[in-house]
Amino acid sequence: MIRASEVSWRYGANPVIDGVSVTARPGRVLGLIGPNGSGKTTLLRLLYGALRSPTGQVTVDGDELSALPSREAARRLAVVVQEAGGETALTVAELVLLGRGPHLSTFQRTSRADHEIAARCLARVGAAHLGGRAFAQLSGGERQRVLIARALAQQATHLLLDEPTNHLDIRYQHEVLHLVRTLGTCSVVVLHDLNLAARYCDDLVLLGSGGVAAAGTTDEVLDATVLEPVYGIGIQRLDLDDGIHLLFHPIDHTAKQRSAA
Amino acid sequence: MTAIALCKGGPDLLGVAAQRRRTGFWLLALTVGLIVTGVVAVGSGAVGIPPLTVARIIGHHLVGVPGDVTWTPPQEAIVWQVRLPRVLLGMLVGAGLAVCGVALQAMVRNVLADPYLLGINSGASSGAAAAILFGAGAGFGQYALSTSAFLGALAASLLVFLIARSGGRVTSIRLLLSGVAVGYALYATTSFLIFASGSAEGARSVMFWLLGSLGLARWDALLAVAAIVLIGMIGYLTVVGRRLDVLAIGDETAQTLGVSPDRFRLRLLVLVSLSVGVLVSAAGSIGFVGLVVPHLARRVVGAAHVRVVPVAALLGAILLIWADVLARVLLAPQEIPIGIITSLLGAPFLLILIRRLHATGA
Numbered sequence: 001m002i003r004a005s006e007v008s009w010r011y012g013a014n015p016v017i018d019g020v021s022v023t024a025r026p027g028r029v030l031g032l033i034g035p036n037g038s039g040k041t042t043l044l045r046l047l048y049g050a051l052r053s054p055t056g057q058v059t060v061d062g063d064e065l066s067a068l069p070s071r072e073a074a075r076r077l078a079v080v081v082q083e084a085g086g087e088t089a090l091t092v093a094e095l096v097l098l099g100r101g102p103h104l105s106t107f108q109r110t111s112r113a114d115h116e117i118a119a120r121c122l123a124r125v126g127a128a129h130l131g132g133r134a135f136a137q138l139s140g141g142e143r144q145r146v147l148i149a150r151a152l153a154q155q156a157t158h159l160l161l162d163e164p165t166n167h168l169d170i171r172y173q174h175e176v177l178h179l180v181r182t183l184g185t186c187s188v189v190v191l192h193d194l195n196l197a198a199r200y201c202d203d204l205v206l207l208g209s210g211g212v213a214a215a216g217t218t219d220e221v222l223d224a225t226v227l228e229p230v231y232g233i234g235i236q237r238l239d240l241d242d243g244i245h246l247l248f249h250p251i252d253h254t255a256k257q258r259s260a261a
Numbered sequence: 262m263t264a265i266a267l268c269k270g271g272p273d274l275l276g277v278a279a280q281r282r283r284t285g286f287w288l289l290a291l292t293v294g295l296i297v298t299g300v301v302a303v304g305s306g307a308v309g310i311p312p313l314t315v316a317r318i319i320g321h322h323l324v325g326v327p328g329d330v331t332w333t334p335p336q337e338a339i340v341w342q343v344r345l346p347r348v349l350l351g352m353l354v355g356a357g358l359a360v361c362g363v364a365l366q367a368m369v370r371n372v373l374a375d376p377y378l379l380g381i382n383s384g385a386s387s388g389a390a391a392a393i394l395f396g397a398g399a400g401f402g403q404y405a406l407s408t409s410a411f412l413g414a415l416a417a418s419l420l421v422f423l424i425a426r427s428g429g430r431v432t433s434i435r436l437l438l439s440g441v442a443v444g445y446a447l448y449a450t451t452s453f454l455i456f457a458s459g460s461a462e463g464a465r466s467v468m469f470w471l472l473g474s475l476g477l478a479r480w481d482a483l484l485a486v487a488a489i490v491l492i493g494m495i496g497y498l499t500v501v502g503r504r505l506d507v508l509a510i511g512d513e514t515a516q517t518l519g520v521s522p523d524r525f526r527l528r529l530l531v532l533v534s535l536s537v538g539v540l541v542s543a544a545g546s547i548g549f550v551g552l553v554v555p556h557l558a559r560r561v562v563g564a565a566h567v568r569v570v571p572v573a574a575l576l577g578a579i580l581l582i583w584a585d586v587l588a589r590v591l592l593a594p595q596e597i598p599i600g601i602i603t604s605l606l607g608a609p610f611l612l613i614l615i616r617r618l619h620a621t622g623a
Contacts (some may be wrong), residue, residue, distance in 0.1 A: 050513055074519030081513045087370075088510050089564035093275035098510075101503050102519035109567075115274040122275075131275045154518070 001026050001186060002077075002158055006056030007046045009039070016042045018210040019055065024158070024203075029180060029187045031197040031218070034207030035231055040190045041082070041162055043207065047188060048079050048160050060158065074102035078156035080147050080164055092138070092146050093131040096122055099153030121152040124179060126172075140167030148176060152183075159187040165196060174199075198222055198244040206230060222246065284568045287561055291575035299352065302582045303344045307594045310336055319345065342480075348582055350478035350487065350543060355550055355581025356574035357491035357540045360498050361533050362551030363558070363573050367509040367566065368529055369433040372614075375552035378437065379421050379530075380444030381414045381537045382546040387450045388413020389545070390467045394458035406470075407483055407542040414538030417443055422530060430523045431530060432512075472598030473547035475585050487543050494536045495574045501525075502567025509566075547600045549607025550577055550584075556614055580606075 002024040009017045016039040024030040024047075032040045045051045047058060049065045058065040060076050068076070078099070088095065099121070100114040110118075122128050125145040130138065135146060144167050151159060159180065165173040173193070177200040180187050191197045197204060197218065204221040206214040208230040214221045221227075222244050224235040234249040273279055303319070304310040314332050318340045321330075361376040369378070376382075391397035392409035401408040424439035425431045451471075455464045478484060498505065504525055507515040512522040558573035584602040591597055 048517060050516055070516065070521045071519035074517060077517070079513075079517035081511075081517065089559060090506065090510075091563065093277065094506070094563070094565050095510075097275070097277075098503065098507055098518055101507065104503075106500060110277070112274075115277055119274045 001062075002047055002058065002060050002188065004043075004047055004053075004056065004058045007043075007053035007058060008055045009042050009046060009051055009053060015210050017046065017053075017207075020207075020212055021056070022047075022205050022212070022215065024186050024188045026186050027184055028202040029189060029200060031201035031204045032188065032190045032207065033192075033194060033197050033204055033221075034213070038207040038209070038230075040207055043205075044160055044162055044188060044190050048077050049073060071102045074154065074156070076156055077158045077160060078151035078154035080144075080151045080159075080161040082162050082166070088135055090135055091131070092122070092127070092133050092135050093118065095135050095146060096131075096150045096153050099150040102154060102156075117155070118149075118153050121149040122146070124152060125149045126175065141169060141172055144168055145172065145176070148179075157185060159183065159185050161187070161189045163190050163192060165191070165193065194222065194227070194246050198246060199242075219244065280563065280568075284562050284572070287572055288575070291572065291579065295352070295575055295579050298579050298582050299348050302348045302351070302586050303340055305586050306339075306344065306589050308336075308339055310340060315340055346480050346484055347475045347478040347585070350484055351475050351582045351585045352578040353484075353487045353491045354475070354540045354544045354547065355554075355577035355579070356495060357487075357536050357577075358547065358551040358581070359554035359558070359573040359577025360491075360495050360570055361536050361540075363555045363566065363570055364498055364505065364529050364533050365551075366555055367505045368526055368533075369437050370509060370511070371433075371437070372556070373552065374437075375549075376533070376537045377444070377546060377548070377551070379440035379534065379537070380417050380442075380447060381421075381534055382541045383444045383447035383451065384417020384420075385410040385414040385538065385541040386467075386471055386546065387447045387454065388416075389470050389542075390451045390454040393466050393470065394454055394460060394463045403481070404483065407477070410542040411538050413447075414534070414541055417447055418530075418534035418538065422534075431526055433526070436526075436530070469598055470545045471600075473545035473600035473603075474588075474596070474598055475544055476596065477543065483543055487539050490536055490539045494532060495570065497532065498570045499567060502565065502570060505566035505570075506564075545598075545600065547581070547584075547603055549603045549611070550581055553607045553610050553614075554580060556610075 005021045006019050007017060008015060008019055020043060022043070032043055034040050042051065046053050049058065052066060060068070065073060096118040097110050097114060100110055100117065104110065119128065122131060125148050127142065127145045127149055130142060130146065135143065138146065144164060148164060161180065164176050168176060173196060177196055180189065181200050189201065201218050203216065204218050205212055206221050206226065213230045214226045222237065224237050227235050232251065234251045236247040236249070238245045238247065300312045300315050304312050304315045314336065318332055318337050322341055358376055362374070365374040365376060365378055366372055388409040388411070389406055392406045398405040398409035421439050421443045422431070424443065425435040427435060455467055458464070504520045507518045507520050508522055508525060515522040554573050554577040555569065557576055558569045562568040562572050584606065585599050587602050588597045588599045
């Protein structure tokens with residue numbers, strides 16, 4: 001469980017996150033949603049300690065994150081960041097094996113067990129055939145899957161992903177999130193696509209202008225009256241057999257004004 | 262051995278065992294190459310000595326191999342007193358420059374970084390110029406020049422560190438910028454010292470020193486210090502290979518994989534400064550080795566630092582010794598500064614590298 005209470009972050013004089021509290025509960029997938037610039041990525045970075053909030057605190061399974069040694073933190077939190085590392089000359093296999101680093105002492109080499117874990121993680125994201133390739137030569141989607149495989153190889157108790165569906169075609173968007181869902185680890189995912197959030201997240205935190213606009217179960221947050229003011233777009237919700245689906249349409253302000261007049 | 266054990270255990274997952282075998286092969290081949298290079302290099306120069314005689318003289322001194330003395334006393338003096346320390350210093354400097362280049366390229370995430378990027382050599386040059394032209398550090402006797410150069414290097418790295426530090430962190434871009442700025446300032450200082458001294462002969466000595474030379478090598482404390490520092494550095498960088506891998510990818514990645522990027526970069530900065538300070542004090546600024554050799558090593562064994570560091574060390578040692586042989590032989594009995602040779606060999610390689618980078622669009 002990751003619990004952030006009253007955390008804040010500002011870039012220069014602009015508070016992006018201001019006194020926000022969120023909880024990622026065990027075995028559940030928490031989605032962070034919100035418009036561009038609402039601070040989703042900033043909040044995620046606060047949750048894994050890349051940013052240290054000047055206020056409040058972040059705890060992982062009850063222990064304060066900033067007090068954990070970095071290797072211990074890496075055994076608890078596996079992160080897939082946007083920083084692509086696209087210029088590295090490492091092969092895919094080497095890159096995924098780096099995920100085993102937090103479990104190895106400085107003098108230890110990767111063992112056969114580590115290689116098996118890495119190979120299995122690559123297979124899980126459908127990238128087993130890429131093992132010997134240079135990471136820098138992969139397509140955006142392949143890279144994303146490899147980075148997820150590395151996070152899986154960390155075998156951490158929590159998984160945090162910053163827009164993991166970026167660069168992925170529609171099939172892999174669903175495959176990756178389906179995978180996250182079936183892992184059963186406590187996960188936090190920054191998502192742009194609300195329909196993906198609807199299908200794969202248990203809980204949602206909706207961010208808007210510095211704070212939490214809404215938080216709760218996916219069913220509670222994905223409500224047209226909650227979403228419309230934050231996103232500034234017309235939303236129609238359909239509850240079908242396989243879950244919630246959202247349809248979007250521009251709000252015609254001029255038409256509204258005319259009818260008001 | 263481990264590689265074979267892995268194969269017995271089942272299929273070679275991810276090609277790791279094959280990779281380890283290949284690295285083992287290269288390490289063995291390069292070690293043999295280094296020994297052969299050493300023996301041949303000791304034998305070549307104004308007075309040629311056959312390799313077998315060289316090997317016998319060295320063996321005689323090292324383990325006291327009994328047997329007939331088939332060589333002349335002058336041959337023995339040339340091999341043991343003059344050329345062997347010189348070749349050993351060449352090995353240390355070449356290997357040291359190469360691994361410091363590897364470390365810096367990972368630290369600042371730039372494939373064009375080299376050990377002189379941080380302005381440390383400019384500091385050493387200023388110190389050396391002060392010693393040659395104005396007799397600075399005369400109290401250190403035979404070590405006046407190298408001590409003065411080392412103090413200059415130390416001052417330069419402190420300056421770079423103080424400027425690059427911001428809020429307790431040293432980021433790669435700040436490190437790059439402050440290194441370049443300090444480098445230029447100290448380069449100007451060296452030029453001013455030469456100008457102010459008004460001694461043509463002194464200016465020539467400084468110039469010779471700036472271009473690098475192994476001519477100062479003796480069996481002395483300097484060689485011992487260089488050996489301890491540089492061998493220690495190679496060992497350390499090999500051990501932290503995995504951490505160098507993640508640092509080279511990015512700070513955020515490093516952090517999420519359990520490596521504190523700020524602390525690690527700081528430690529590397531201190532160790533690299535120390536190593537570069539020592540090797541510049543011992544042999545002047547020899548260019549291009551630290552830039553070019555890491556790339557050669559990566560071509561041979563891939564990008565993982567646990568393999569790149571030892572291979573780069575061996576390659577750097579071999580290359581520098583051959584450059585020194587050329588420097589001694591080309592215009593014999595006159596000696597060309599070794600920096601001229603390494604730059605002449607390195608520049609075309611750099612051009613090829615740039616073309617290749619450009620072609621792949623990376």
